[in-house]
Every structure is written in structure tokens, then in C-alpha cells.
Amino acid sequence: MISNTKCECGHQNRVGTVLCEACGKPLIELGEAGEVLEMRYDGAARRSQRANPNFIDQIWNFFSSVKVAIYLIILTLLGAMLGTVFPQVSTFINLQNPEEYYKKTYGTLGGIYYSLGLADTYNSWWFILLLVMIGSSLVICSLDRVLPLYKALSKQKIKKHMEFLTRQRVVYQGPILERAEEWIRRATPVLKKKGYRVHSEGAALLAEKQRFSRWGPYVIHIGLIIFLLAVLFRGLPGLHMDEYVSFPEGEAKRIPGTTFYLKNEQFTVNYYSEKELPKEFQNTGKMLPKLFQTKAVLYECTSSCEDPSKTPVLKEVARHDIEVNKPLDYKGLVAYQYDFDLTPKLRSVQPVLVNKVTGEEYGKFKLDMMNPKRSYTLGPYTLELKNKYMDFMLNDDGEPTSKSPNPNAPAFLFLVKGPDLPKEGAQFIYFPKQIDKARFQQDLINEKLGGIEKKLDLDVKAMSDVDFAKSTSFLNIRMDRAMPFVWTGLAIVMLGLVLGFYWTHRRIWLRIDDGQLTLGGHTTKNFFGLRREVVSILKPLGVEVDEKSLDNGRNQE
Amino acid sequence: MSTQDLLEISKQAFMYSFFLYCIAFIAFAVAVIGKSWRNRDPVRHERKWGRISFFISSVGLLGHLLYFGTRWAGAGRIPVSNMYEFMSFLSMMIMVAFTIVFLIYRKTLLGLFALPIAVIVMAYAAVFPAEVQPLIPSLKSIWLYIHVTLAATGESFFAVGFAAAFMYLLRTVNFDGKDKVDRRQKWWVEFTMFSIIMVIGFIVAVFAFRASGYQAVFTSQQITTDTAGQTTTKEDKVEYNLPPIVAPYNSKVESMQSFAGLDQPLLHAPSWVEGATAGRKLNTIVWSIVGGAIIYLLLRLLVRRPLGKLVSPLLKGLDPDDLDEISYRAIAIGFPIFTLGALVFAMIWAQQAWGRFWGWDPKEVWALISWLYYSAYLHLRLSRGFQGRKASWIAVLGFLVIMFTLVGVNLVIAGLHSYAGTN
Numbered sequence: 001m002i003s004n005t006k007c008e009c010g011h012q013n014r015v016g017t018v019l020c021e022a023c024g025k026p027l028i029e030l031g032e033a034g035e036v037l038e039m040r041y042d043g044a045a046r047r048s049q050r051a052n053p054n055f056i057d058q059i060w061n062f063f064s065s066v067k068v069a070i071y072l073i074i075l076t077l078l079g080a081m082l083g084t085v086f087p088q089v090s091t092f093i094n095l096q097n098p099e100e101y102y103k104k105t106y107g108t109l110g111g112i113y114y115s116l117g118l119a120d121t122y123n124s125w126w127f128i129l130l131l132v133m134i135g136s137s138l139v140i141c142s143l144d145r146v147l148p149l150y151k152a153l154s155k156q157k158i159k160k161h162m163e164f165l166t167r168q169r170v171v172y173q174g175p176i177l178e179r180a181e182e183w184i185r186r187a188t189p190v191l192k193k194k195g196y197r198v199h200s201e202g203a204a205l206l207a208e209k210q211r212f213s214r215w216g217p218y219v220i221h222i223g224l225i226i227f228l229l230a231v232l233f234r235g236l237p238g239l240h241m242d243e244y245v246s247f248p249e250g251e252a253k254r255i256p257g258t259t260f261y262l263k264n265e266q267f268t269v270n271y272y273s274e275k276e277l278p279k280e281f282q283n284t285g286k287m288l289p290k291l292f293q294t295k296a297v298l299y300e301c302t303s304s305c306e307d308p309s310k311t312p313v314l315k316e317v318a319r320h321d322i323e324v325n326k327p328l329d330y331k332g333l334v335a336y337q338y339d340f341d342l343t344p345k346l347r348s349v350q351p352v353l354v355n356k357v358t359g360e361e362y363g364k365f366k367l368d369m370m371n372p373k374r375s376y377t378l379g380p381y382t383l384e385l386k387n388k389y390m391d392f393m394l395n396d397d398g399e400p401t402s403k404s405p406n407p408n409a410p411a412f413l414f415l416v417k418g419p420d421l422p423k424e425g426a427q428f429i430y431f432p433k434q435i436d437k438a439r440f441q442q443d444l445i446n447e448k449l450g451g452i453e454k455k456l457d458l459d460v461k462a463m464s465d466v467d468f469a470k471s472t473s474f475l476n477i478r479m480d481r482a483m484p485f486v487w488t489g490l491a492i493v494m495l496g497l498v499l500g501f502y503w504t505h506r507r508i509w510l511r512i513d514d515g516q517l518t519l520g521g522h523t524t525k526n527f528f529g530l531r532r533e534v535v536s537i538l539k540p541l542g543v544e545v546d547e548k549s550l551d552n553g554r555n556q557e
Numbered sequence: 558m559s560t561q562d563l564l565e566i567s568k569q570a571f572m573y574s575f576f577l578y579c580i581a582f583i584a585f586a587v588a589v590i591g592k593s594w595r596n597r598d599p600v601r602h603e604r605k606w607g608r609i610s611f612f613i614s615s616v617g618l619l620g621h622l623l624y625f626g627t628r629w630a631g632a633g634r635i636p637v638s639n640m641y642e643f644m645s646f647l648s649m650m651i652m653v654a655f656t657i658v659f660l661i662y663r664k665t666l667l668g669l670f671a672l673p674i675a676v677i678v679m680a681y682a683a684v685f686p687a688e689v690q691p692l693i694p695s696l697k698s699i700w701l702y703i704h705v706t707l708a709a710t711g712e713s714f715f716a717v718g719f720a721a722a723f724m725y726l727l728r729t730v731n732f733d734g735k736d737k738v739d740r741r742q743k744w745w746v747e748f749t750m751f752s753i754i755m756v757i758g759f760i761v762a763v764f765a766f767r768a769s770g771y772q773a774v775f776t777s778q779q780i781t782t783d784t785a786g787q788t789t790t791k792e793d794k795v796e797y798n799l800p801p802i803v804a805p806y807n808s809k810v811e812s813m814q815s816f817a818g819l820d821q822p823l824l825h826a827p828s829w830v831e832g833a834t835a836g837r838k839l840n841t842i843v844w845s846i847v848g849g850a851i852i853y854l855l856l857r858l859l860v861r862r863p864l865g866k867l868v869s870p871l872l873k874g875l876d877p878d879d880l881d882e883i884s885y886r887a888i889a890i891g892f893p894i895f896t897l898g899a900l901v902f903a904m905i906w907a908q909q910a911w912g913r914f915w916g917w918d919p920k921e922v923w924a925l926i927s928w929l930y931y932s933a934y935l936h937l938r939l940s941r942g943f944q945g946r947k948a949s950w951i952a953v954l955g956f957l958v959i960m961f962t963l964v965g966v967n968l969v970i971a972g973l974h975s976y977a978g979t980n
Contacts, residue, residue, distance in 0.1 A: 030941065040939065070936050077929040084919040084966075091918075122917045242913075278688035288691060325698040325909050336912040478912045486914060490901050497893035525889060528662070528882055551878075 009161070019043025022157050024164030036552060037167040039522055044148035063133075063140035072137055076130045083121030086113050090120065135228045142221045153211060159204035160509050162518065168509075170521030170530055171552040172538070172545055180512035183541070187510065190540055194533060196508070205510040213524065216500020223492030230485035241479040244338060246406070248345045248469035251370075252299060252314060255477050259305050260333060261314055265295040267340060267473040292337050294322040294473040298330055322475065332479055339474035345407055349432040350465035351458040353378045364465070367432065369407045381418035381456070386427070388412050392440060400429075409436045416452060426452040432460070506530055508537075517543075527551075563631030564689065570624035571645065575683075577617030578652070578676050584610030585668035589871050607665035614672060618656060621649045632689040637705045639690055640967075644682030646706065647963070650713035651675040654887065658717050662883055666875060670720040677753070678716075680760045700906035707898025708924070712959050714891025715931070715952075721884035722952035723749060727865060728872040728880060729946060742946075746865040749953060751853050758848025759841065766799050771816065773797040777808030777836065795837055802843045805836025881945050884952050885938060892931055899924040923962040930958050 006012050011022035018028050018038060030038045037043075048057070048064040062068060086106055089098050102110040102119060117124050165171065176183050180203035187205060188198045196207035234240045247253055247264035254261050270291040274282055299314035320328040328335040346369055353362040362379030369390075376383040391403035392411040400411070410432055417425040427449040431437040446453035460466060506523045519538075523530040531550045538545055588606030592599040625646065628636040636642040655671035726749075730742040775795045795805055801813070804822035813820060826836040853864075860867050903924065904914035915921065934951050937943045 038941065066936055066939060070933050073929050073933045073936070077926050077933070080922050080926050080929070083917065084922050088917060090916075272691050276691055278690050289693065290691070327909065327912065334912060336910075338912075476912050483908070483914070486904075490904070494893070494897055494901060497896055501889050501893050526882075526886060528879070528886075 014045040014049075016045035016049025017043065018045075019164065020161065021152060021155075023159070023161040024157075025161035026163060026167070035167070036169050037164065039168075041145050041149045042152040044152040046148055047144045060140055060144070063137045064144040066141060069134070069137045069141055072130060072134050076127075076134060079121065079127050079130060082118055083127075086110060086119065088119060088121065090123075131228060132232075135225060138221045138225050138228075142218045146215075146218045149214065153214065156206060156208075158199050158201040158206045158509075159511060160206075160520070162511070162513075165509050165511065165518050165520030167552075168520035168522050169527055169552050170519075170523075170534060170550050172517070172519040172534065172543075172550055174517055174543060174545075175515055176512065176517045176543075177515070180515075183512060183517070184510065187537075187541055190537055191508070194537060196506075203512040205508075207508040207510075209506050210503045211505050213499050213503035214505045216496050216498075216503075219496030219499060220493050221496075223489045223494075223496055225489070226485060226492060227489030230482045230489055233485075234480065234482040239481040241477065243477045244474060245477055246341070246472050246474050247294070247296075248347065248472045250469055251347065252297075254301075254312075255333075258333070259301045260317075260330075261299040261301060261312070262335065262475070262477075263297045263299065264473045264475075265297060267295075267471045268293045269340065269342070292324055292340060294337060294475065296320055296322050296328050296335060296475075298328060298333075298335075322473075332481060332483075334478050334480075336476040336478065337473070338476040341472040341474070342470075343472075344468040344470055345472055346410065346433060347467045347469050349460050349467070351430075351432070351460045353381060353383075354457050354459050356453075356455055356457050364461075367412065369410050369432070372412065379418075381416060383428075384415040384417070384425070386413045386415050392431070392436065394440075409433065409440075411436065411440070416456065420455060421452070422450075426450045428452050428456065428458075430458050501525075504529070506533070508534065521550075560631045560633075563627045567624050567627035567631060568687070570620045570627065571683075574617045574620030574624060575676070575679055577613055577620060578672055578679065581610050581614035581617055581668065582672040582676060584613055585665065585672060588665050589669055592874075603665055607663075607668075610665070610668055611659065614652065614668060615656065618649070618652045621645075621652060625649060628689070634692070635702045635706065636689075637702060637709070638692060639685065641682050641685035641687050643705065643709065643963075644678055644685070647709045647713065648675045648678035648682060650706075650710045651678060651716045654710070654713040654717045654891070655720075657890075658721075658883060658887055661886075662879070664875070664879070664883065666724065666872060667717075667720065667883070669871070670724055671717055673753075674716050674720060677756055677760070681756065684760060684763045698906055698909060700902055700909060704898055704902035704906050707894055707902060709898070711891045711893075711895025711898050712963070714887045714894065715956055715959050718884045718887035718891065718952050719956035721880050721887060722949035724872060724875070725877055725880040725884060725949040726946070726953065727869045728875055728877050730865065730869070732863070732866040732869055743863065743865060745950070747863050750864045751849060752957070754853045754856075755845050755849030758850070758852050759845035761852070762799060762844045762848040771798055771800060771814055773801050773813035773822075774811040775801070775805050775808040775822075775836075776811050777805040797837055797840060799840060799844045801840055802847070803836060803840045808836065877945070881948065884949060885944075888931060888934065888952060888955075892935065895931070896928060900928055920962070920966050923958075923966050927955075927958050927962050930955055 007020035007023060007025055007027060009020060009023040009025065011020055013021050013027065016028075018030060018040075019026055019042065021044065024043070026037060026043075046064065048061045053061055086102065092098075092101075098119060099111070099114050102114040104110075106113065113119060121127055166173070184200050184203060184205050188200065191198050191205075191207040194209075196209045199206045199208075241257060243256055245253065245255060245262075247262060249264050249267055252261045252263040268291065269289060272288045272290045276290075277288060296319070297316055298318040298320075300317045301312045302315050303313045304310035305312050318328060318330040320326075322328050322335055322337050324337050327337070348366055348368045350364050350366050352364050354360070355362070362381060365376045365378060365383075372385055372388060374385055387400075389400055389402040389409075389411045390405050390407045392409045393401060393403045395401045400413070403409075412430045412432075414428045414430065415425040416428050417423075427446075429442060429445050429449065431440060431442050436442075443453050504523045504525045507521070509520045511518050519534065521530050521534055531547045534550055535545055535547050584606060588603055588610050591597070591606060592603055594602070625636065628642070637646050651671065652675050655667065655675065658671075659667055726742070726746055730746055731739045732743060734740070734743075773796075775797070777793050777795060794811070795808070800816040800819055801822035803824045803826050804810070806826040808825070810822065813822075826839050856864060903921065907916065907921075908914040934948070934955060937951065938948055
């Protein structure tokens with residue numbers, strides 16, 4: 001470590017300063033002596049370059065290194081690649097036994113892939129750790145450089161050391177005939193016309209433009225940090241919801257976890273007609289969908305929301321035709337078209353209770369598949385709902401159970417009380433669908449349950465007593481409170497990219513010593529453009545130079 | 558004008574611009590090589606022929622723009638939604654990027670390298686069916702078009718960056734050197750040449766067999782295990798338009814034309830080559846390697862020296878540092894456009910179409926990988942000793958990453974983007 005950091009001009013520099021903060025004389029040679037100067041961060045000492053780093057400083061130093069940042073980027077890149085070898089578990093909905101699935105589908109390699117946790121690469125601890133480390137690196141790298149750079153650029157001295165000028169990448173030296181101050185005075189408007197801010201001091205001049213582009217990279221990093229934080233915090237409860245809900249046509253259904261109800265008024269699928277298809281698709285029997293649309297109405301529950309015995313009071317808040325790229329969006333609650341099912345779903349039936357012996361009818365009642373009442377009174381009889389099975393099946397022990405919550409094969413178990421029946425009542429199972437009645441042998445089950453089927457029956461008299469939902473639309477309901485931050489972060493990144501890449505910070509230093517003009521030029525990118533600009537600046541001042549000859553330290557073949 | 562007329566004009570314009578690019582390439586070659594011809598002043602010759610070739614390539618670009626405009630009008634939407642349209646658009650943007658960089662730097666030689674890339678990409682586009690296809694619902698979004706067009710624009714600048722970087726390497730690698738470093742550099746330059754020729758090999762093979770109307774059909778049994786662990790067997794018919802070196806896994810020949818005595822497939826794909834068309838994709842890759850190798854060997858026999866060594870003298874007059882800077886500049890121009898197109902707008906679109914701005918779909922991941930790769934490149938350029946040769950190799954490899962993202966992902970990994978369908 002170099003301890004004497006005092007420059008010959010008398011300025012006391014911080015440890016690690018490459019170019020004297022005042023006059024620009026090189027203090028530390030990073031390359032070979034005489035080579036073009038290393039102008040990164042204007043030669044200022046980075047914050048991390050301290051004489052005696054303690055533990056925290058060392059962590060800071062680790063993350064402040066661009067080299068470490070590059071390694072982190074490369075590791076993340078390689079990690080991300082690994083995740084694309086086989087499909088990730090997240091791409092399957094409802095994968096029962098992932099380990100077996102990977103083994104079976106992708107062989108031994110798939111098994112190893114799964115056991116290494118690569119089937120869920122992007123949620124693995126190491127991948128998230130890498131992202132967190134990149135985040136830390138972004139913050140620390142930026143802070144470490146931006147403050148010293150800001151200081152260095154805001155207190156620039158106009159007259160720089162001769163060596164600072166002649167070791168820039170754009171250099172011109174040549175004689176001038178007039179007085180130094182006169183020449184500087186003449187140069188000022190020429191530079192101003194090119195958009196430079198000009199500061200002069202005797203026989204020295206500093207012209208500078210577009211300094212703001214220096215902040216581009218740091219703006220990018222700020223945007224990325226906001227983006228990364230937003231992505232990490234999305235995981236917190238309440239900020240994020242992602243549910244797949246089925247909505248049978250014509251029924252307002254509650255969106256789980258919210259006070260909102262959504263009604264699918266009508267679902268439509270259109271296919272391309274044969275005429276609209278290209279030749280290769282015609283007459284192949286292929287159906288190419290053109291449009292999926294759910295006419296949706298969103299309601300908010302205003303009262304009696306949590307009490308199951310009362311009907312919730314709903315207020316319409318939004319109405320939208322949901323299509324694939326046109327979701328319903330209500331204050332951050334977004335419903336996307338996800339899938340559909342065109343098989344009709346039984347919604348309700350209105351059976352009549354019939355006395356099988358006398359043929360007497362005791363009246364009709366409405367049995368709603370999803371929300372049946374707890375009991376029904378029909379003539380002298382009461383039907384108490386004991387249990388309902390939406391997707392009826394008998395398990396291995398011969399007990400009734402439900403395969404799924406979807407009303408594929410609904411069945412209702414009633415306790416019937418009334419005349420001619422035991423006092424404690426008799427059990428009766430009812431399948432509203434005719435096909436299930438036969439399939440599961442309703443009469444046989446009822447015989448086992450107590451033989452009530454000989455006396456009473458539930459019978460649907462007319463088709464008008466059956467209510468079907470023609471189709472079901474599956475919507476993906478999402479809420480993402482972090483999204484505004486994600487978009488803000490990305491917008492800031494883009495701003496930074498444009499600042500940093502489409503503008504360049506250009507500086508030209510001039511000094512005249514005994515009739516000898518020395519010019520040094522520096523830019524962050526595009527030296528080609530700067531050389532061209534210097535030529536066009538010198539020309540009206542009576543100095544003709546060739547673009548190539550300004551190029552310093554190169555073309556020495 | 559009717560839709561059919563517009564599409565006809567579009568087709569014609571595509572052909573004309575393709576041939577104009579080829580002619581422009583030859584003119585650029587005359588401009589560069591002709592400098593050493595007798596009875597002429599090299600500077601004047603280059604200036605004159607440089608102008609002529611740039612004029613031809615610009616007319617070609619106008620034709621390409623006409624193709625794009627008429628197809629847009631004819632199809633009623635921006636033509637970037639299948640592989641044919643996307644690759645045509647990409648080659649058009651490569652020409653735009655070349656034109657911009659050429660107008661800044663005026664390096665005639667750049668044309669000699671940028672034009673072949675555009676021509677190859679355009680020929681690659683022609684491999685795919687050119688019909689205007691109707692769109693499935695998820696593709697009907699304005700964000701999609703902005704996403705695809707901007708991403709392709711960014712990638713075109715990377716392509717020009719690649720061309721300049723490769724020129725830098727051809728200019729600086731010591732082809733007569735005998736030490737280890739030189740030999741390794743030479744080998745990799747040659748390998749890059751071979752990779753480019755492999756793409757040409759693929760295109761030549763496809764067009765040759767298409768012209769001869771080659772066809773072989775296989776039926777293959779697909780055994781799939783669904784998520785519940787149930788296996789189903791399905792019979793698929795796969796049509797090959799290239800002679801089957803590799804037949805699909807577990808397949809039978811239904812019909813097969815004989816080619817050069819080959820009337821049975823040479824090999825069958827191993828079982829891990831999944832999916833109905835995977836066997837065909839593998840066959841295509843094998844054919845590209847075979848075709849590339851044949852063309853490469855013929856060229857080597859013809860010129861009797863490594864191709865890198867053949868080309869490098871053309872670059873003698875160029876300043877390597879300029880090439881390095883052009884490469885850096887092109888990538889620096891492309892990077893923000895790529896970020897906006899391939900990531901930001903992709904996220905906006907994904908948010909609209911699928912309700913999530915990011916889903917770790919392979920294509921998305923590879924776009925991220927490309928982005929990380931080029932950001933690593935930009936950071937590396939800050940360090941000492943990474944300008945010049947190392948940076949050029951990174952830029953050359955970067956284009957491979959981009960190409961893998963565009964084509965390889967569809968060939969090797971299928972995901973949500975697979976409707977962009979490759980053969």
C-alpha cells in the first residue's frame with residue numbers, strides 16, 4: 001500500500017487514489033508507465049480502499065469488486081441454464097409424485113436431476129442466494145464508486161498536469177502563434193456551439209458535456225435493486241395471490257380469500273373457419289381456436305358475507321369481457337382467461353317426493369348442487385341433509401366418499417322422517433343424475449341403508465326441472481401488490497440504460513505553455529466520435545489535424 | 558389492391574432483396590479484393606466500389622422493407638409471428654443495423670461480413686413455410702409485436718457486433734504463429750468458420766432435397782406418462798424431408814424414397830429424444846453437421862489452407878482498434894434495445910397474456926441468460942486487459958448464445974414459445 005499520497009502539487013489525496021484529485025498527475029501506475037491513463041472513476045479512490053479494513057470492511061470490499069460482480073453474473077447465468085435442461089416442476093399443475101415422474105420420463109438422468117433439486121432451480125436456496133448476492137453487489141459496488149466519482153467530478157481543477165493531458169486517449173500537441181489567453185478566448189464560443197460547458201483559467205481550459213450520462217450505470221443499478229426487492233417481497237402474505245377458480249356459467253361464485261364474487265354470464269369459444277385457415281391446415285380436421293371469451297361481472301360483498309345461513313348482499317363493481325390478452329382488472333385484482341370446459345355441469349334439480357305405494361306426490365323442492373339447504377319439508381315428511389358427495393365413489397372400505405370437489409357425480413344422503421318410518425328416521429341416498437342412479441345402483445344402496453326405497457322416491461318430472469350450466473370457464477385470479485414496484489424498477493433501469501449508453505460524458509482539457517498547445521480528450525464511450533468532434537473544433541481555430549493522428553497510444557504497428 | 562396481390566408483391570420483394578444482398582456481397586468483395594488488382598489506385602477503387610456496393614445493399618434493404626410493408630398490409634398484422642416471418646424480420650434488422658453502423662464508421666469491409674450474416678438468416682427464414690397463418694389468441698397483443706420487433710432489433714446489433722469482433726480476430730490472430738496461443742486461436746477461428754458453414758450446409762440440404770421432392774414417412778409410438786402416472790400409447794406419423802440418417806425412436810418406416818442407396822434409416826434415435834418431431838429435429842441437426850462438413854472439406858480442398866488464413870489478408874489495411882470499437886459500439890447500441898424488447902416488453906406481454914410477468918419458461922430464461930451474458934461483457938470491458946482479443950471472443954460467443962436463444966431453444970427445449978415452431 002502506498003502511504004505517501006501527497007501529490008507534488010501539494011494536494012493530499014486519499015489512500016488508493018490513482019490520479020491526483022487536483023491536478024490529475026498519475027500517483028499509482030496501473031499499467032505500464034507512459035501508457036494511456038486508466039480513467040475509471042476519474043482516478044478517485046473507491047470507498048473500499050482503506051488502509052486497515054476491519055471485518056465489515058472486508059465484506060464490503062468483497063461485494064464492491066466488479067470482478068466478484070462478474071463472477072456472480074456468470075454463476076447466475078450458468079445456474080439459470082441448468083434449470084432449462086428438463087421442465088421445471090412449476091410447469092406442471094398437480095404433479096402427484098414428481099420424483100417418480102422425472103425418473104420415468106427422463107430416465108436416470110432425470111432422477112439425478114430431481115434429487116439435486118434442479119427440478120425447481122429457480123426457487124432453490126442457492127439460486128435465491130445468488131440473486132440476493134447480486135443485489136448486495138449492486139448496492140455496494142454503486143455506493144463504493146458513485147460517491148467518490150461525484151466528488152471528483154464536482155470539484156475538477158481546470159489546469160491539469162501535463163502528463164494527465166498527454167496520456168489521454170485523444171491527444172493533440174502543436175504550436176500556436178497568438179497569445180495564449182487570446183486563443184483560449186477564441187476557442188470558447190466554438191466549444192459552446194458544440195454543447196460544451198466551458199471553464200477557463202488563464203491559459204488553461206476545461207470543456208465538458210453530458211456529465212449526466214456518468215450516472216447512467218448507477219441509475220440502472222437503482223432500478224435493478226427496486227426490481228429485485230419487489231420480486232423478493234412479492235412472496236409476503238397479502239401482497240400476492242394466484243388462484244385457479246372454475247366458474248360455471250350463470251352463477252356468482254366467491255373468489256377464495258376475498259370478499260369478491262364473480263359471475264360468468266356467458267362463455268364463448270370460436271374456431272377459425274376452414275376458409276380462414278392456410279392451405280396446410282385445411283381439411284386436416286384441426287381446430288384452431290380464434291377466441292375464448294368469458295362475459296364476467298364482478299361483485300363485492302357488502303354485508304352478510306361470512307354468515308353461511310344468510311344470502312350475501314352483492315354489489316356490482318365491474319363488468320368485462322375477459323379474453324386471452326384482455327383480463328378483467330379491478331383495483332389490482334385481475335382475472336385472466338386460463339382454460340375452459342364445455343361439458344355441461346348440473347346446477348340444480350327440482351325433484352318431487354313420491355309415495356311409491358300410493359302414488360301420492362308431496363311437492364317439489366329445489367336441490368342446489370353447490371348450496372343445498374340443510375332440510376326440506378314436504379307434506380308430512382322432512383328431509384334432513386346428512387351429507388353430500390360432489391364426485392361420488394365408494395372407497396376401499398365400501399364407504400361413500402368424494403373423489404373431487406367438482407360436481408361430476410353428485411349424491412345426497414338424507415335422513416327422512418315422517419309417517420310409516422322409524423322414529424329416528426331412515427337414511428336415503430339420492431343421485432340427481434339418471435346415469436349415476438344406474439351406475440352406482442341407488443336402489444341397492446338404499447336397500448342396505450334400510451329399505452326406504454320401497455316406500456318413497458325422489459323423482460324429476462320434467463326437463464324444465466333440471467338446470468345445467470352449459471360450460472365452465474377457468475379463470476386465473478391474481479393480485480399482485482408488488483407489480484407497481486416491478487414496473488417502476490424496470491422503468492428506472494431503462495432510463496439508466498438510455499442515459500448511460502446513448503449519451504457519453506465528454507471532456508476536453510487545453511493548456512498553452514510557451515506557444516505550445518496541448519489538448520487532451522476523454523470520453524466514456526466512442527472515442528471515434530470524440531476524435532471527429534475535436535477535429536471539427538480545431539478547424540475553425542486554424543488548426544488542421546487528421547482524425548487518426550489524434551489517436552494516442554494506438555496504431556503503433 | 559387485394560390481399561392476394563399484396564402478398565404476391567411481398568413474395569417477389571423478398572426474392573429480389575435476397576438476390577440484391579447476394580450481389581451487394583459480391584460487390585463488397587470486389588471493393589476489398591480488387592484493391593490489389595493491377596492498373597488501379599487502391600483508395601479510389603475502394604471508394605468507388607464501396608459506394609456501389611452500399612448502394613446495392615441499400616436498394617436490397619428497400620426491397621426488404623417493401624416485403625415487410627406489403628406482408629403487413631396483406632396479413633393485416635405485423636409479420637413477426639412465425640419462424641419464417643421472424644427470421645425475415647431479423648435479417649432485415651441486421652441490414653438496418655449494418656446500414657447505421659456503416660454510416661457512422663464507413664468501413665467497406667464491414668459489408669463483407671455483415672451481409673453474409675443477413676443472407677444466411679434470410680435463407681434460413683425461407684426454410685420455413687411462408688403462408689400467412691392465423692393467430693392463436695395469446696399472440697393477439699400489441700405488446701407481443703413491440704416485444705418481438707425490439708428484441709430482434711437488439712439482436713441485430715449484437716450480430717453486427719459479432720461480425721466486427723470476428724473481423725478483429727481474423728485481423729489480429731497470427732496465422733503463421735507456431736506457439737500454443739496462436740495455434741489455439743487459429744483453431745477456434747476455424748471452428749467459428751465451420752459453425753457458420755454448418756448453417757449454410759443445413760440450408761443447402763433443405764433446399765436441395767425440397768427441390769427433389771424427397772419424402773420419408775415414419776410411424777412412431779409415443780408412450781407418454783401423464784402427471785397422474787398413467788401411461789398412454791399414441792401413434793404419430795412423422796414426415797421427413799431430409800433422408801433419415803436418424804429415424805425417430807421406436808418407429809417403423811411407412812414409406813421412404815431411396816437416396817444414394819439408402820433405403821433404410823441408418824440409425825434410430827435414442828429413447829431420451831422425446832416427442833413426436835424430436836427425431837426429425839435430431840436428423841436435421843445431423844444433416845447440418847454432415848452438409849457443413851462436406852462444404853467445409855470441399856472449400857479446404859479448393860483453397861488448400863485454413864479458411865481463416867484465406868480471409869485474413871483482406872483485412873490487412875484495417876485498424877484492429879477500430880474494429881474492436883465498432884464491435885463494442887454495436888453491442889452498446891443494441892443492449893438497451895435488447896433489454897427493452899426481450900425482457901421489459903416480454904414481461905408486460907406475459908403479464909397480460911398469462912397473468913405473470915415472469916414464469917421461468919425456457920425461452921424467457923434464455924433471454925435472461927443472453928442479457929446476463931452481455932451485461933457480463935459490458936462489465937468486463939471496464940477491466941484492464943479485456944479489450945481487443947478477449948472482448949472479441951466474448952462477442953463472438955455471445956452471438957452463439959443469441960442464436961441458441963432464437964433457434965436452439967425451439968429445437969432442443971420446448972416451452973410455451975414452441976408455437977414459433979421450428980422443423
